[in-house]
Amino acid sequence: MTCHKCGNQLFVNDQFCSRCGERVKSNISDNQSQSTVINDEQPKRSKSAILALILSALVVGLGQLYAGQGLKGIVLFGVWILASIVTVGMATFVIWVINLIDAYRIAKKVDQGKHVDEWEFF
Numbered sequence: 747m748t749c750h751k752c753g754n755q756l757f758v759n760d761q762f763c764s765r766c767g768e769r770v771k772s773n774i775s776d777n778q779s780q781s782t783v784i785n786d787e788q789p790k791r792s793k794s795a796i797l798a799l800i801l802s803a804l805v806v807g808l809g810q811l812y813a814g815q816g817l818k819g820i821v822l823f824g825v826w827i828l829a830s831i832v833t834v835g836m837a838t839f840v841i842w843v844i845n846l847i848d849a850y851r852i853a854k855k856v857d858q859g860k861h862v863d864e865w866e867f868f
């Protein structure tokens with residue numbers, strides 16, 4: 747880092763130039779803009795929570811599959827079918843609603859860049 751007025755070599759913590767007395771510009775704002783650029787370059791794992799909700803409304807587990815929980819989505823679908831048969835349709839709606847909330851919340855977490863385990867619910 748050098749003085750922008752006289753070119754004198756400066757220390758990082760200097761507030762004024764030791765040769766000409768010029769006030770040293772803080773480079774905090776420069777660092778901030780640099781980190782913003784780096785963040786923009788990172789690939790976004792954007793998942794639409796609304797799309798996950800719609801997918802899971804159509805087929806149980808499909809929204810979870812879309813959010814990256816492939817195995818959980820398939821098992822959820824299997825459980826939904828089995829439970830529907832066993833309870834003669836009584837569990838069908840309940841599991842469908844739980845599946846909707848789950849798909850929406852998991853996709854939202856993924857969209858926010860949070861780590862989501864394969865078997866994480868809600």
Ligand SMILES: [Zn+2]
Nearest residue numbers: 749752763766
């Ligand atoms: Zn200077």
